[in-house]
Structure formats: structure tokens, C-alpha cells
Amino acid sequence: xxxxxxxxxxxxxxxxxxxxxxxxxxxxxxxxxxxxxxxxxxxxxxxxxxxxxxxxxxxxxxxxxxxxxxxxxxxxxxxxxxxxxxxxxxxxxxxxxxxxxxxxxxxxxxxxxxxxxxxxxxxxxxxxxxxxxxxxxxxxxxxxxxxxxxxxxxxxxxxxxxxxxxxxxxxxxxxxxxxxxxxxxxxxxxxxxxxxxxxxxxxxxxxxxxxxxxxxxxxxxxxxxxxxxxxxxxxxxxxxxxxxxxxxxxxxxxxxxxxxxxxxxxxxxxxxxxxxxxxxxxxxxxxxxxxxxxxxxxxxxxxxxxxxxxxxxxxxxxxxxxxxxxxxxxxxxxxxxxxxxxxxxxxxxxxxxxxxxxxxxxxxxxxxxxxxxxxxxxxxxxxxxxxxxxxxxxxxxxxxxxxxxxxxxxxxxxxxxxxxxxxxxxxxx
Numbered sequence: 114x115x116x117x118x119x120x121x122x123x124x125x126x127x128x129x130x131x132x133x134x135x136x137x138x139x140x141x142x143x144x145x146x147x148x149x150x151x152x153x154x155x156x157x158x159x160x161x162x163x164x165x166x167x168x169x170x171x172x173x174x175x176x177x178x179x180x181x182x183x184x185x186x187x188x189x190x191x192x193x194x195x196x197x198x199x200x201x202x203x204x205x206x207x208x209x210x211x212x213x214x215x216x217x218x219x220x221x222x223x224x225x226x227x228x229x230x231x232x233x234x235x236x237x238x239x240x241x242x243x244x245x246x247x248x249x250x251x252x253x254x255x256x257x258x259x260x261x262x263x264x265x266x267x268x269x270x271x272x273x274x275x276x277x278x279x280x281x282x283x284x285x286x287x288x289x290x291x292x293x294x295x296x297x298x299x300x301x302x303x304x305x306x307x308x309x310x311x312x313x314x315x316x317x318x319x320x321x322x323x324x325x326x327x328x329x330x331x332x333x334x335x336x337x338x339x340x341x342x343x344x345x346x347x348x349x350x351x352x353x354x355x356x357x358x359x360x361x362x363x364x365x366x367x368x369x370x371x372x373x374x375x376x377x378x379x380x381x382x383x384x385x386x387x388x389x390x391x392x393x394x395x396x397x398x399x400x401x402x403x404x405x406x407x408x409x410x411x412x413x414x415x416x417x418x419x420x421x422x423x424x425x426x427x428x429x430x431x432x433x434x435x436x437x438x439x440x441x442x443x444x445x446x447x448x449x450x451x452x453x454x455x456x457x458x459x460x461x462x463x464x465x466x467x468x469x470x471x472x473x474x475x476x477x478x479x480x481x482x483x484x485x486x487x488x489x490x491x492x493x494x495x496x497x498x499x500x501x502x503x504x505x506x507x508x509x510x511x512x513x514x515x516x517x518x519x520x521x522x523x524x525x526x527x528x529x530x531x532x533x534x535x536x537x538x539x540x541x542x
Contacts, residue, residue: 115215116146120208125153126196127205129189132157132167134199139248140206144213149183152176169193210248217244238389278406278447281318282531284518285505289483292319292408292447293512297438297480299414301452301471302487303459307503308451309333310527311487312410313342315449320377324406327398328381329391331416335381339374345528346370352525378405387418388433392440399444407444411437413451414477431476438480452477454486464493468508484509489522503529 128135135157142151142158156175160167169189173180180186218241225237277291292298292315302308309332316326330338344351347370349363359367380398385391391411399407411417419429434450441448454470466486471477478484486506490497505518520529 115212115219117208117212118147120205120212121145121147121150122192123196123205124202124209125150125157125189126192126194127199127202128157128167129169129172129193130196131199132161132171134202135161135167137203138206140209144209144248146212146216149188152179152183153189207248214244214247217247235387235389242389242392278319278324278408279322280315281321282518282520282529284531285520288507288516288518289510289513292449293482294445294447295442296447296482296511297434297441298447298449299434299452299471299477299481299484300449300487301454301466301484303454303466303492306487306489306492307522307524307527307529308487309338309412310341310345310522311503311505311529312412312449312451313338313527314345314529316379316408316410317342317345317377319406319408320379322406323378324408325378325402326380327395327407327409328379329385329394329409329411330381330383331386332412335383338381341527342374343367343370345526346373348526348528350525351527378402386416388436391417392436395440395446395448396444399446407446409441409446409448411448411450413453415453431480434477434480438482450481464488465504465506466508478509481509482511483507502532 124138124140140154142155145151145154153172153176156172157167160171160175165171169186172189173186176183183189221237221240221244225233277286277289277293279286279291280289300308300312313328316328319326328338340354341351343349344354344367347366349359349367349370353359353363382391382394385394395409414430414433417433419433437448437450452471454466458464458466458470465488468478468484470486471484484507486504486508488504488506489502490499490504491501501522501524503520503522505520507515507517509515519532521532522529
């Protein structure tokens with residue numbers, strides 16, 4: 114059994130010497146292995162909650178008649194006298210947390226082995242995910258640290274902008290600053306509007322700027338996605354992949370595009386479809402390539418399988434978006450999550466999407482740092498004057514303005530371009 118008696122005794126002894134240190138600890142009585150240490154620590158917490166100083170006398174008083182069950186006054190006195198210094202108390206706390214995580218992991222694994230099944234495996238993965246973060250502490254920056262960083266940004270604004278990865282679209286980058294590290298970005302649209310194509314364009318642009326793109330496709334296979342990217346990069350009509358009838362010019366363009374894409378830092382994943390598999394895969398990708406500028410694209414939210422039980426689908430979806438937001442923060446990378454819109458948008462005269470149109474919204478609006486909707490007028494009105502024009506409607510941006518950016522959409526190539534570029538080709542081509 115994983116149990117460090119010295120660490121538990123040292124924490125108790127340190128608090129008996131310097132009771133105010135309990136305010137620096139996050140540990141709870143459940144994290145102790147020894148039953149008597151649990152009882153002593155609980156008594157200390159009660160003493161502290163009353164606003165009384167923690168010491169041998171006050172703890173003995175709080176324990177009352179149960180003092181004999183924890184070793185008596187003699188044991189408490191010995192613990193206090195055995196601690197040469199209270200300085201390492203946080204190190205002892207970390208050791209107790211580590212032992213607790215190992216004990217709980219073994220316990221969960223044993224329970225799973227009693228009745229292994231697909232459902233109990235999913236539960237095991239969820240529970241282990243919670244246990245592994247128990248007591249993990251990071252050094253918090255002080256207010257002074259943050260102020261110094263802000264001052265540095267003010268003095269060197271060009272360098273501070275490097276926290277955002279450019280999308281390749283000037284107007285969009287001016288509004289958003291690019292895809293920001295640590296952000297969960299939701300891109301939502303009705304089926305066939307172009308959200309997958311848009312995400313692939315962003316991923317391709319990230320690679321062209323020296324970044325590393327990771328695409329998790331739950332709907333299309335890697336080969337189908339790569340054919341789209343080849344069509345976009347080489348300006349080859351996407352429809353020709355169905356018949357495989359290409360002109361010599363198409364063939365040359367496609368082969369050139371394949372050569373270009375082969376040099377990108379691009380990974381496409383197909384065998385990951387649960388939230389835990391996706392999270393584990395992203396963590397491994399970042400850990401294996403610590404010096405890269407990572408961008409993650411997941412296509413799409415409603416196809417991700419949950420690994421836990423939830424009373425309602427919206428709560429299930431909300432739990433997944435929360436997990437992805439926390440992962441983006443933990444790894445300090447942008448995660449673009451594509452999402453479907455509900456059919457409710459079809460019932461309105463103005464069919465531009467709104468927050469309420471997010472399917473099984475759950476906590477999507479709360480967790481996302483940026484929410485962008487894609488809208489094409491010609492999707493609903495074939496005679497629309499705005500042919501091949503797509504609106505990127507930024508409805509939420511935690512660190513910036515909301516508004517709309519228009520791009521031209523070359524549907525035959527699955528390519529998005531700024532309106533200033535190739536406008537005649539879009540309008541008449």
C-alpha cells in the first residue's frame with residue numbers, strides 16, 4: 114500500500130508548531146492514509162474554523178475523549194518535537210497527494226477488474242482522469258508578474274501579438290488577433306455551408322506559417338480530407354475526385370499540391386472518437402513536439418462520444434466543451450471545435466445564426482472564448498446577389514469585439530479568400 118508515514122507525521126507536526134500554515138495547504142483529511150492522522154487533521158481544521166490558534170493544547174481539547182484513539186497527548190507532543198523545520202511542509206503535502214493518487218488509482222482498477230465491461234471501462238477512464246489531477250499544483254503568478262507582462266506587451270506590441278496565430282485572412286485577424294493560445298474556438302454552421310472547408314483552410318494556413326496542425330475528423334476519413342486540401346492548394350475542382358477524370362493540367366496541379374502538403378507539419382487522426390481519447394491524443398502530440406506552434410481542429414462536437422453518464426444530452430455536450438477548454442488552457446494551445454446548428458434557424462425569416470441555434474448548447478456559450486457562425490445567403494436563396502460570399506459572424510469574443518467579416522468562397526476548390534482578392538473570379542467564375 115502506498116503510504117508515506119513520515120510525510121503525514123511531518124505535516125501534522127509542522128501544524129502543531131506553526132498552526133497558521135494550514136492556510137497554505139489544500140490537502141483534506143481524506144488524503145491521509147492513517148486513520149488517526151485523518152482524525153487529528155479534521156480536529157485541526159475545526160480549530161482553525163473557530164479562529165483559534167492550532168497547537169497541541171487546542172487540538173487535544175478539540176479531540177476530547179477520542180484523544181486516546183489517536184495516540185494520546187504523548188503522540189501529538191512527539192510529532193511536534195520531531196519536526197526540525199516547518200519549511201518543507203508543502204513538499205510533505207505533495208508526497209501525501211502522490212500516495213493518495215496511487216492508492217485511488219489502484220482501488221479504481223481493482224473495482225474495474227471485478228466486472229470489466231465497455232461501460233465500466235469508460236467510467237474507469239473518467240475516474241482516473243479526475244484522480245490524476247488531485248492535488249496537482251502549479252506556481253501561480255503574482256499580480257506583479259502579470260503587470261510586468263502587460264508592461265512588456267505595451268513596450269513591444271509587435272512581439273505580444275505573436276501569442277495569436279494568423280488565420281491568413283487580414284480582416285478576420287484584425288478582429289480576432291488570430292487563433293489565440295489557450296482559447297476554445299467554436300465554429301458553427303448548418304450542414305454543407307462550409308465549416309469543414311473553412312477549418313481546413315485555417316489549418317492549412319497555420320501550416321504555411323510554420324505551425325503544426327492536428328485535425329480530428331469524426332465524419333470524414335483522412336484520405337477524403339487530404340483530397341479536399343489538395344484541391345484547395347492546387348485549385349483542382351473537388352468534384353473531379355468522384356469520377357477521377359483529370360486533365361493534364363489538373364494532374365500537374367494536384368501533384369504539385371501533394372508535394373507542398375507533404376512538407377507541412379500536419380497530422381490527421383481518425384481512430385479517436387471519445388472525448389478521453391481525443392484529450393489523451395492531443396496531450397501526447399504536444400508533449401512529443403514541445404517546440405511547435407500547435408493548432409487543434411475537431412470536426413465536429415456532436416459526433417464526439419462521451420465517456421460518462423449524464424442525465425441529458427446538453428449536459429453531456431457541456432461537459433465535453435468544458436474539458437476541451439481546460440485542455441486548451443493547460444497546454445496553452447488554440448482548439449477549434451466545429452459544431453452543428455439546430456434546425457430552429459430554418460424557421461426564421463432572417464436565417465443568420467444566433468447563440469440559441471447551437472445544437473445541444475449545454476455550456477458551449479459559457480466555455481468558448483470565441484464563437485463564430487458561418488452564413489451564406491445563397492445557401493437559402495439561389496438568386497441572391499451575394500453569390501459565393503460567406504459571412505463569418507463573430508457573436509462572442511472574450512477578448513475582443515463582435516462583428517462580421519465577409520470572405521469569398523470558391524466552392525469548386527473549397528477555398529476561402531479575401532474579397533479584395535480574386536473578387537471577379539468569385540463573382541463570375
